Structures are given as C-alpha cells and as structure tokens.
Amino acid sequence: MNPLAKRKGVLFSLLILILFATIVISVMIGTTGPLLGAGGEPQMGMNEFFSALLGGDSETYRTIIREVRLPRVLLAGLVGCGLALSGCTMQAIFRNPLADPYLLGISSGGAAGAALSMFTGLKGYEGVTLPLFAFLGGLGAVFLVYILTWTTCRGRIKMEILLLAGVAVGSFFGAVTSFLMYAAGMQFRYLWFWLLGGFTSTSWDKVILAYIPIMIGCVCICIFARELNALLLGEEHAMYLGVNVNTLKRVLICIVSLITGVCVAFSGIIGFVGLIIPHAVRLLLGPDHRVLLPASCIVGGSFLIWADVIARSALASGGVEVPVGIITALFGAPFFLYILIRRRRW
Amino acid sequence: MRTGVKWMKEQAKNDRLKHDESRSGLNLVMVCCIILLIGSVSFSAGYLFGAGQNNPQRCAGMTVIDDLGRNVTLNKIPERFVSLASSVTEVLFAVGLGGRVVGVDDFSDYPQEAKNITKVGSFNLNYELIVSLKPDLIVGADITSRQQISELESRGFAVMILAPKTIHGILQDIRLIGLVSGNAEKAMNLANSLSARIDAVLLKTSNASLSRPRTYLEYYPYWTFGPGSFGDDLIRMAGGSNIAMNATISYPMVNDEWVIQSDPEVIIYTVGSGTSTTNETIKARPGWSQITAVKENRIYSIDDNIVARPGPRMVDALESLAKIIHPELFR
Numbered sequence: 001m002n003p004l005a006k007r008k009g010v011l012f013s014l015l016i017l018i019l020f021a022t023i024v025i026s027v028m029i030g031t032t033g034p035l036l037g038a039g040g041e042p043q044m045g046m047n048e049f050f051s052a053l054l055g056g057d058s059e060t061y062r063t064i065i066r067e068v069r070l071p072r073v074l075l076a077g078l079v080g081c082g083l084a085l086s087g088c089t090m091q092a093i094f095r096n097p098l099a100d101p102y103l104l105g106i107s108s109g110g111a112a113g114a115a116l117s118m119f120t121g122l123k124g125y126e127g128v129t130l131p132l133f134a135f136l137g138g139l140g141a142v143f144l145v146y147i148l149t150w151t152t153c154r155g156r157i158k159m160e161i162l163l164l165a166g167v168a169v170g171s172f173f174g175a176v177t178s179f180l181m182y183a184a185g186m187q188f189r190y191l192w193f194w195l196l197g198g199f200t201s202t203s204w205d206k207v208i209l210a211y212i213p214i215m216i217g218c219v220c221i222c223i224f225a226r227e228l229n230a231l232l233l234g235e236e237h238a239m240y241l242g243v244n245v246n247t248l249k250r251v252l253i254c255i256v257s258l259i260t261g262v263c264v265a266f267s268g269i270i271g272f273v274g275l276i277i278p279h280a281v282r283l284l285l286g287p288d289h290r291v292l293l294p295a296s297c298i299v300g301g302s303f304l305i306w307a308d309v310i311a312r313s314a315l316a317s318g319g320v321e322v323p324v325g326i327i328t329a330l331f332g333a334p335f336f337l338y339i340l341i342r343r344r345r346w
Numbered sequence: 347m348r349t350g351v352k353w354m355k356e357q358a359k360n361d362r363l364k365h366d367e368s369r370s371g372l373n374l375v376m377v378c379c380i381i382l383l384i385g386s387v388s389f390s391a392g393y394l395f396g397a398g399q400n401n402p403q404r405c406a407g408m409t410v411i412d413d414l415g416r417n418v419t420l421n422k423i424p425e426r427f428v429s430l431a432s433s434v435t436e437v438l439f440a441v442g443l444g445g446r447v448v449g450v451d452d453f454s455d456y457p458q459e460a461k462n463i464t465k466v467g468s469f470n471l472n473y474e475l476i477v478s479l480k481p482d483l484i485v486g487a488d489i490t491s492r493q494q495i496s497e498l499e500s501r502g503f504a505v506m507i508l509a510p511k512t513i514h515g516i517l518q519d520i521r522l523i524g525l526v527s528g529n530a531e532k533a534m535n536l537a538n539s540l541s542a543r544i545d546a547v548l549l550k551t552s553n554a555s556l557s558r559p560r561t562y563l564e565y566y567p568y569w570t571f572g573p574g575s576f577g578d579d580l581i582r583m584a585g586g587s588n589i590a591m592n593a594t595i596s597y598p599m600v601n602d603e604w605v606i607q608s609d610p611e612v613i614i615y616t617v618g619s620g621t622s623t624t625n626e627t628i629k630a631r632p633g634w635s636q637i638t639a640v641k642e643n644r645i646y647s648i649d650d651n652i653v654a655r656p657g658p659r660m661v662d663a664l665e666s667l668a669k670i671i672h673p674e675l676f677r
Contacts (some may be wrong), residue, residue, distance in 0.1 A: 032607045068602045189535040203632040320598040
C-alpha cells in the first residue's frame with residue numbers, strides 16, 4: 001500500500017470515528033443537559049444521562065434521551081448523509097461543481113407540494129399530509145424535468161437540456177409556491193420556516209421511514225462509484241470504458257431524486273449541505289468516488305448533526321429553536337472557506 | 347354635565363400648559379401626550395354638549411397621537427373608514443362604525459358583515475382601490491409597514507395606527523377611535539364594560555395565595571408566546587405562569603425537549619384556519635406523554651383569532667383562559 005493511500009485510509013477511519021463521537025456527544029447536548037444545559041429544572045448529570053440512555057428509572061430523562069434527542073440526532077444524520085451523497089452524485093453526473101441535490105427542481109416542487117397541503121383542509125405540519133405532499137411535489141417536478149428532456153432529446157439524456165429544464169421547472173414551481181403562500185395569508189410565515197428546514201419534532205416513526213429509502217439509496221449509489229469515476233473523464237471516454245452512460249444517468253437520477261425527496265419531506269429544504277460537503281471532502285480525500293461517496297455520507301451526517309445541535313441550543317436558554325437551514329449556511333460557509341484557503345488548490 | 351365642566355377646565359389648564367411647554371421646547375413626548383389629551387378632551391367635551399357632531403368647524407385641525415407616536419391630523423370627523431387589519435376592523439365595528447367602514451384588509455372576517463366589505467389587500471395594498479374608496483381616515487395596525495404608511499400619506503390620506511402592546515392598550519385604542527369618530531359615548535361604554543370584565547377576572551386571579559399553573563399556549567404547532575406578547579399577558583392575567591415567559595424573543599419556536607423540561611400543567615392550543623392540532627396530535631408528540639398536562643389530560647383548545655387579534659374579543663380570550671387555567675374559581 002502506498003503512503004498516500006495509507007494516509008487516506010487513516011483519514012477515512014478518523015471520519016468514521018468522528019461520526020460516532022458526534023452522535024454520542026450530540027445526544028448529551030440539550031436544554032436539560034448534561035452538556036450545554038440551558039439552566040432551568042430539571043438538569044441531568046452525566047450519571048443520570050447514562051442511566052437514562054440504558055433505561056434508568058427517571059421516566060422524564062429516559063423520554064428526553066431516547067424519544068426526543070436520539071431520533072432527532074439520527075434523522076439529522078440521515079438527512080445530512082443523504083443530501084451530501086446526492087450532491088456528490090449530481091456533481092459527478094453533471095460534471096459541474098455548482099450542482100446540488102436540488103438542481104432538478106426537487107426543492108421547488110417539494111415546496112409547492114408543502115404549500116398545496118395547506119389547502120387540503122389538513123393544515124399544519126403535524127401528521128403525514130405535509131411530508132407526503134412535499135415528497136410527491138419534489139418527485140413530480142423531477143419527473144416533469146426528466147420527461148421534458150427525454151422527449152426533447154428523443155430518448156437520450158442530454159445534460160444541458162436536463163439542466164435547463166430543471167431551472168425552468170424550478171422557477172415555475174417557485175412561482176406556484178410564492179402564489180400559494182401569498183394566498184395562504186397569515187400561515188405563510190410558518191410554511192416559510194418549514195421550508196428553511198429543521199428537525200423540531202422528530203419521532204422514531206420518521207427516522208424509520210427515512211432510514212429505509214436513504215440507506216438503500218446510499219448503498220446503491222456507492223455501488224456505482226467506479227462508473228462515476230469513469231464519467232469524470234467525460235461521457236465519451238466513459239462509454240469507451242464500457243459504461244452504459246445513458247442507463248447510468250437514468251438510474252442515478254432516480255435514486256438521487258428519491259433520497260432528496262425523502263430528505264425534503266422530513267426536514268424541509270436544507271441548503272448548503274449537498275453543495276459544499278462533497279467539495280470539502282474532495283479537498284480532503286481527492287476525487288476518487290470509491291472514497292468520496294462514503295466519506296461525503298459520513299461528513300454530511302456529522303455536519304448536519306452539529307448544525308442541528310446549534311439550532312436547538314444556540315438560544316436554548318430562552319427556549320428558542322432556530323431553523324437549521326439558517327445554521328448550515330451561517331456556520332458552514334465560513335468553515336468551507338477556511339478549508340479552501342488552507343488547501344489552496346481546487 | 348359636571349364632569350363635562352371639569353373637562354373643560356382641564357382643557358383650559360392643559361392649553362396653557364401646552365403653550366408653556368412648547369415654548370420652552372421641553373420634552374417632546376410630554377407635548378405629544380398633552381396634545382392627545384387636549385384632542386380627546388375637547389372632542390369628548392364637544393360630543394357631550396352635542397356640538398361636536400353637528401359642527402365640524404369646532405374640531406377643525408384636531409391632532410391625535412396614534413400608537414406609533416405619530417401625529418394624525420383630522421380636518422373633520424371622518425365619515426369613511428378603511429381598515430388595514432382584522433383587529434382594527436373588529437374595533438371599528440365594536441364602536442358602532444361598521445356602517446362607515448368602506449374598505450377592509452383581506453383577512454377581516456369578523457363580524458360577519460365585514461366579509462362583504464371591499465377588500466383592499468394586506469401585505470400588498472391596492473392603492474388605486476383605496477383612492478377610489480375616498481376614505482377620510484385609514485386605520486392600520488402593527489402589520490402596516492412604514493412604507494405603506496408613507497405611500498398612503500403621500501396621497502393625502504390621514505393614516506392612524508392602532509398597535510396596542512397590552513390588553514389595556516386595546517381599551518385606549520377603543521376610546522381613541524370613539525373620540526376621533528364622534529362615537530365617543532359608545533366607545534367609552536364599551537371600554538368601560540370591557541375594563542369591568544377584565545377587572546372581574548383579575549379580582550379572582552390576582553390573589554397572592556393562588557396557585558399559578560405552568561401553562562403552555564401555542565398558536566401554531568411548536569410556536570408559542572414569549573415575553574412582550576399578548577399571549578404572555580393573557581396567561582399572567584388569567585392566573586397562569588407562562589412557561590415561555592423568559593424566552594429570548596416574543597414569538598419563539600420551541601422544541602419537544604424544552605416543553606418536556608418545562609413540564610406545563612396546562613396545555614392550550616389554538617384552533618382555526620391555520621392548524622389541524624387536536625388533543626390527539628398533542629399527546630402523540632415525541633415524549634409528551636411525560637408532561638403533567640398530558641398525564642392529567644388538561645389539554646384545551648381556544649379560537650386562534652381571539653388570542654391573536656388585539657381587538658375587543660381579547661377579553662373573551664382572557665375569560666376563556668382564566669376558566670381553563672382556574673376552573674375552580676369560575677364554578
């Protein structure tokens with residue numbers, strides 16, 4: 001094994017370690033302690049925390065740790081993982097550093113679906129209506145983009161056309177959302193905050209529902225790591241290397257849309273993660289997708305867990321929750337710029 | 347009549363005061379208050395003597411101070427009102443001006459008659475329509491932006507903003523509307539009866555030995571009332587202790603853990619156009635089964651409009667909340 005590969009191996013194991021440490025530490029953080037407690041009664045200590053985690057006798061602590069914090073941390077991790085991986089895949093198949101999971105209109109379609117759900121008579125973001133509508137809206141937008149491209153290019157998937165159709169459909173659904181929000185009147189404020197993204201109320205049901213498609217999708221994408229590497233050389237070269245480029249793009253777009261749709265349904269539109277995390281990982285570990293894809297998953301998950309920790313504890317002494325979409329950009333952008341300056345290469 | 351005379355004397359006194367103050371260029375706020383007082387006193391006095399309504403000359407150039415501290419000058423008693431907020435519409439109707447309201451904002455839905463009045467917009471106002479309605483006075487609220495105010499004023503309209511900060515501020519605004527509209531008597535009576543109802547609740551709930559149940563009042567899932575909001579005021583007056591009274595902002599979004607930690611003894615959620623919350627969705631939230639209010643099944647709902655709109659119906663909200671929080675006091 002050459003020293004460079006060894007170094008990458010060490011870095012990769014370090015990232016896995018960081019993810020586990022992130023999960024453990026973030027579960028310890030919250031208004032009731034033991035870490036960064038916001039004061040107020042009751043406050044748990046370290047001993048109480050571990051006994052609660054293992055099913056100790058304080059029912060309140062046990063509930064807070066096992067039914068409130070743990071699912072929330074896990075969902076944040078899952079969504080971060082899904083978004084970062086989707087972003088990485090999109091950047092590879094579009095060979096465009098600005099590509100992100102929302103490129104094909106999932107975010108605006110999802111937002112339009114969410115806005116539409118306010119007119120179904122089943123309002124508010126409790127229950128299944130809003131996530132379901134957001135999911136269907138997101139997938140509907142991608143489907144529309146895909147069909148448009150497919151008919152325009154007579155069965156081939158041309159990336160320029162896909163990109164343009166994505167932008168056009170995205171703007172269209174953006175306008176639909178704006179109109180629906182305007183018509184919804186006073187309720188638009190809450191919808192707006194929902195769109196900014198967050199994990200305010202996360203139950204185990206949501207985690208399980210999100211876990212299955214995101215995990216299956218991530219594994220599927222990682223299987224195509226070699227083909228994505230080939231694609232980096234350009235579509236023609238990839239074809240010479242025996243990659244069925246058209247099918248590959250089709251399959252990957254389907255999987256990415258599914259993952260992103262689930263993320264949007266459960267957490268709103270969290271920007272930045274899908275765009276920047278793959279770049280940050282690429283700067284650290286290089287462009288080989290066999291490493292890049294799983295590493296993006298891990299870093300994306302850890303990053304969003306920490307962003308959510310900040311979202312729920314930054315103003316926690318006042319009992320205030322900040323939408324996580326604000327945090328990801330606010331703290332993520334300077335962090336990324338720091339890496340960029342440190343590495344001085346692109 | 348006696349009070350009327352007393353008011354006249356007061357007016358004369360204030361008049362003198364006003365001159366002294368403004369000449370010496372003292373505290374601007376003081377001057378404003380005095381102008382307001384003069385405005386109201388002269389107006390109500392005029393009304394009581396039966397002269398104000400018939401003789402617009404008498405109150406020519408009347409200036410009052412609105413809730414933003416702006417001077418609002420009226421050349422005559424306004425006949426045509428446009429309301430820019432649902433709370434304002436409720437105040438205007440309660441003071442008996444319903445027939446003189448020619449335009450309302452998009453959200454005005456109470457009382458029933460308000461729904462049939464021309465809608466002039468909300469976040470975006472239809473200025474052309476407003477001009478065509480020829481209002482004598484446009485009454486806005488805190489949702490009316492500075493830009494909208496200057497836009498309307500530049501077209502020569504008198505704009506008055508009612509943005510009360512407390513429940514007593516609402517009574518002040520009712521009186522103010524009564525005074526400028528010439529319906530002072532009805533407004534005073536309304537304000538007095540509302541005030542009496544508030545006092546009746548306070549009389550029961552301000553007992554020092556009374557228990558103050560921890561109360562969580564949400565107006566949208568996970569959105570609650572922090573310090574400086576009407577909801578916070580209402581809970582305190584109703585004899586409860588708002589779990590979000592020390593929140594960083596007035597209308598915070600909260601999360602499961604914080605609510606569980608705060609352990610409310612009473613949970614109240616609003617029902618109306620905005621939410622689909624039910625007792626069942628509250629109980630089903632992650633970990634909420636641990637909350638005292640859920641264990642003891644003290645979960646209640648309240649109409650969202652009466653809690654959110656600073657109008658006369660907020661007193662209904664106060665009474666409802668007091669009965670929810672302290673059922674033992676209202677048997």
